[in-house]
Amino acid sequence: MDEKANGIGTVETQFFTFDELFLELGEKLGPVTLAYETYGTLNKQKNNAILILHALTGDAHVAGWHEGDKKPGWWDEMVGPGRAFDTDKYFVICSNVLGGCKGSTGPASLNPKTGKTYGLEFPIITIGDIVNAQEKLIDHFGIKKLLAVAGGSMGGMQALEWFVSKHPKIQSSIVIATAYKHSPQQIAFNEVGRQAIMSDLDWMEGDYYGKAVPSKGLAVARMIGHITYMSDISMEQKFGRQVKTEKQPFKFTAEFEVEGYLLYRGGAFVKRFDANSYLYITKAMDLYDASRGEPLAQVFNGIQSRMMAIAFESDWLYPPYQTHEIVKACKMAGVNATSCKIESTYGHDAFLLEIEEESHLIRHFLKKVYEEIQVTQVYEI
Amino acid sequence: MDEKANGIGTVETQFFTFDELFLELGEKLGPVTLAYETYGTLNKQKNNAILILHALTGDAHVAGWHEGDKKPGWWDEMVGPGRAFDTDKYFVICSNVLGGCKGSTGPASLNPKTGKTYGLEFPIITIGDIVNAQEKLIDHFGIKKLLAVAGGSMGGMQALEWFVSKHPKIQSSIVIATAYKHSPQQIAFNEVGRQAIMSDLDWMEGDYYGKAVPSKGLAVARMIGHITYMSDISMEQKFGRQVKTEKQPFKFTAEFEVEGYLLYRGGAFVKRFDANSYLYITKAMDLYDASRGEPLAQVFNGIQSRMMAIAFESDWLYPPYQTHEIVKACKMAGVNATSCKIESTYGHDAFLLEIEEESHLIRHFLKKVYEEIQVTQVYEI
Numbered sequence: 001m002d003e004k005a006n007g008i009g010t011v012e013t014q015f016f017t018f019d020e021l022f023l024e025l026g027e028k029l030g031p032v033t034l035a036y037e038t039y040g041t042l043n044k045q046k047n048n049a050i051l052i053l054h055a056l057t058g059d060a061h062v063a064g065w066h067e068g069d070k071k072p073g074w075w076d077e078m079v080g081p082g083r084a085f086d087t088d089k090y091f092v093i094c095s096n097v098l099g100g101c102k103g104s105t106g107p108a109s110l111n112p113k114t115g116k117t118y119g120l121e122f123p124i125i126t127i128g129d130i131v132n133a134q135e136k137l138i139d140h141f142g143i144k145k146l147l148a149v150a151g152g153s154m155g156g157m158q159a160l161e162w163f164v165s166k167h168p169k170i171q172s173s174i175v176i177a178t179a180y181k182h183s184p185q186q187i188a189f190n191e192v193g194r195q196a197i198m199s200d201l202d203w204m205e206g207d208y209y210g211k212a213v214p215s216k217g218l219a220v221a222r223m224i225g226h227i228t229y230m231s232d233i234s235m236e237q238k239f240g241r242q243v244k245t246e247k248q249p250f251k252f253t254a255e256f257e258v259e260g261y262l263l264y265r266g267g268a269f270v271k272r273f274d275a276n277s278y279l280y281i282t283k284a285m286d287l288y289d290a291s292r293g294e295p296l297a298q299v300f301n302g303i304q305s306r307m308m309a310i311a312f313e314s315d316w317l318y319p320p321y322q323t324h325e326i327v328k329a330c331k332m333a334g335v336n337a338t339s340c341k342i343e344s345t346y347g348h349d350a351f352l353l354e355i356e357e358e359s360h361l362i363r364h365f366l367k368k369v370y371e372e373i374q375v376t377q378v379y380e381i
Numbered sequence: 382m383d384e385k386a387n388g389i390g391t392v393e394t395q396f397f398t399f400d401e402l403f404l405e406l407g408e409k410l411g412p413v414t415l416a417y418e419t420y421g422t423l424n425k426q427k428n429n430a431i432l433i434l435h436a437l438t439g440d441a442h443v444a445g446w447h448e449g450d451k452k453p454g455w456w457d458e459m460v461g462p463g464r465a466f467d468t469d470k471y472f473v474i475c476s477n478v479l480g481g482c483k484g485s486t487g488p489a490s491l492n493p494k495t496g497k498t499y500g501l502e503f504p505i506i507t508i509g510d511i512v513n514a515q516e517k518l519i520d521h522f523g524i525k526k527l528l529a530v531a532g533g534s535m536g537g538m539q540a541l542e543w544f545v546s547k548h549p550k551i552q553s554s555i556v557i558a559t560a561y562k563h564s565p566q567q568i569a570f571n572e573v574g575r576q577a578i579m580s581d582l583d584w585m586e587g588d589y590y591g592k593a594v595p596s597k598g599l600a601v602a603r604m605i606g607h608i609t610y611m612s613d614i615s616m617e618q619k620f621g622r623q624v625k626t627e628k629q630p631f632k633f634t635a636e637f638e639v640e641g642y643l644l645y646r647g648g649a650f651v652k653r654f655d656a657n658s659y660l661y662i663t664k665a666m667d668l669y670d671a672s673r674g675e676p677l678a679q680v681f682n683g684i685q686s687r688m689m690a691i692a693f694e695s696d697w698l699y700p701p702y703q704t705h706e707i708v709k710a711c712k713m714a715g716v717n718a719t720s721c722k723i724e725s726t727y728g729h730d731a732f733l734l735e736i737e738e739e740s741h742l743i744r745h746f747l748k749k750v751y752e753e754i755q756v757t758q759v760y761e762i
Contacts, residue, residue, distance in 0.1 A: 120632060184616035184639040185608065191640045192604045194633055195647070199597035201582050216580035223573045224605060227566065232700070235565035241670070251501060252575060252660055256667065258565040259572045266576070279633055286637065289622070316697070319613070 007072060007080040008039050008064030008087065013103055018136045027123040034137050035060045035103025036095035039079055040087030047373055049143045050085055051134065052094040053151030053158040056281055057273055059102035062094040077355045084359035098133040099125045099281050101274035108209060108274045120206035125280060127288040131161045147370060150174035152351035160290050163307060164299050172306040172369045174362060177315055177351040179322035180290035189228055190282040193221030197275045206276050218275045219266030226265050231314040231347030300333035307337040308365045312350035388453060388461040389420050389445030389468065394484055399517050408504040415518050416441045416484025417476035420460055421468030428754055430524045431466055432515060433475040434532030434539040437662055438654055440483035443475040458736045465740035479514040480506045480662050482655035489590060489655045501587035506661060508669040512542045529747060531555035533732035541671050544688060545680050553687040553750045555743060558696055558732040560703035561671035570609055571663040574602030578656045587657050599656045600647030607646050612695040612728030681714035688718040689746045693731035
């Protein structure tokens with residue numbers, strides 16, 4: 001109760017529906033619903049809004065508590081009164097991505113043309129499409145310019161895409177633990193996850209709704225993911241070579257603690273996530289290339305918004321050099337960008353765990369950006 | 382033809398069978414057959430023999446050509462007249478590991494007790510068991526002391542185990558790209574591969590012989606492996622973000638070259654490897670701990686044999702620090718050990734690819750070891 005009292009308190013997911021979205025790869029999708037949550041109060045000038053962007057398997061529920069839940073939202077420690085995304089000052093929005101399975105339109109939604117779930121009839125979507133859908137939500141609130149967009153991992157890709165294609169609508173972007181395009185290694189890890197899903201006989205070319213879901217394949221995909229989210233060191237610290245059981249013969253049951261952990265996490269994941277969404281969203285990440293095939297600095301030319309980029313020392317899935325490439329290109333283009341590297345042993349998971357360091361950086365950055373627009377507005381009067 | 386003429390030429394796999402093997406975990410296995418090949422000539426003193434130890438999915442066919450094959454053995458460039466393992470001077474032996482599927486006794490062999498294939502009735506084996514079986518083969522040749530044992534990856538674990546438990550029977554050990562025990566991250570990658578296999582409905586608790594094999598699960602396991610064998614850089618150099626096809630809509634077919642490569646390698650692998658062997662051999666690797674739970678230096682105490690350890694800069698599956706741990710412990714124990722780190726961008730695959738650098742190191746090391754025993758023998762006369 002105390003934990004709840006200090007933060008956002010109880011929240012509910014809301015829904016926004018619009019008629020249609022023109023997709024980057026040429027198709028049209030509609031109607032489109034986005035699940036979203038908001039925290040804090042939008043001020044009269046509508047200039048204190050921050051859009052938080054979630055990662056691959058995240059959702060709109062970034063902070064506060066859902067009725068009856070045992071855990072708060074996925075970045076609760078970062079969002080709330082007095083926290084880095086300070087809801088006493090800012091109005092925070094988070095929406096579930098297009099293609100997701102947490103209330104937004106995705107492959108598990110009803111296809112109005114057929115009256116059945118989309119399955120693989122759902123069109124291939126891109127990070128650009130995800131951001132275009134978010135823009136509709138922001139327009140719906142009547143917000144002309146966001147104070148900031150912020151996200152880690154795939155959320156960082158969206159923060160970058162806002163920065164590149166919608167910079168007149170944002171004061172700043174906080175880009176965490178991400179890449180402007182996936183390396184072949186990053187594509188490879190996603191592809192193996194997709195293959196694990198599609199190899200599951202229950203997948204049935206994506207047409208499994210109302211039947212058995214491809215839970216084994218999805219669990220394997222998630223286990224691969226978990227290995228890449230941790231570091232060699234963090235696994236060593238968490239598990240070592242601890243053995244779960246001394247029972248012989250163990251054959252191929254989970255024996256080392258790390259095996260039990262992966263099985264548990266894989267099993268828990270299939271209860272909360274849709275396999276087809278996993279395919280579509282990982283594909284969107286793999287297709288993303290903020291540079292549009294040009295030298296990256298070129299797409300940053302003339303951008304007036306600010307960027308803060310954060311990377312983590314032991315993150316080998318999105319290694320710091322990839323963040324450095326983004327900031328370097330910003331600087332070449334004369335764009336105001338800061339690069340921060342946090343020392344952490346948590347690997348990629350650090351963006352969800354290094355709360356203190358991140359809070360410090362983000363609090364300070366937002367304060368500066370917010371002060372700047374207030375000064376600007378005084379002049380404008 | 383020229384390529385064949387310069388090397389070993391045509392070779393044939395041979396077989397050695399012995400009655401039984403007492404396994405480290407308490408069970409008894411027999412009869413046991415090892416598939417093996419030899420190259421060069423064992424000299425009269427029987428002191429020029431080298432045992433080469435293969436990696437996870439390797440076999441006894443390290444060099445030369447099998448009748449009708451389009452490719453030579455897996456380390457052909459290293460073994461032959463004038464090559465690093467010089468068959469003009471040395472007698473080279475390589476055997477398929479116990480538990481394997483390339484002619485040695487493994488889960489696909491007939492269980493004499495039941496008259497059926499073992500499947501999961503096959504006992505859990507260890508790196509120690511694999512080495513104990515090899516020792517029987519060496520005894521069969523009447524070799525009292527091997528000039529060297531040498532291997533990379535899981536072969537390196539065997540080379541290390543010979544060094545620890547059978548050092549009176551080896552002059553030297555060449556330990557390449559390996560670890561004295563698997564880290565949780567290494568266990569995790571193997572475990573996800575095993576889960577992919579066991580999730581395949583065709584696996585049927587290992588009882589699939591004569592029916593459909595769990596090819597999809599095994600292919601996924603192999604794809605995970607391939608990612609870990611390469612480096613971020615080598616993947617970038619080999620594939621970049623090259624797209625295989627411009628055809629739209631691509632949905633979830635392989636689109637990036639790296640995806641096509643993984644699918645191809647995964648598909649090719651299931652034709653040549655048994656899924657149950659993959660389970661047993663990866664488990665043997667995960668269970669291995671050369672230190673026996675003691676400080677590593679302790680197991681090296683009093684060893685008179687020499688060691689050369691080789692690591693590769695970009696190998697993130699068996700990072701150089703793991704080799705360094707082995708050599709450091711040797712030095713603490715006063716054992717003659719040399720550590721070499723080869724600069725390479727190939728990742729773990731480097732032990733199969735950095736032929737020139739490896740040849741240089743190994744040729745020189747073997748020459749020194751061989752000269753030493755000849756001097757010793759002169760004194761003995």
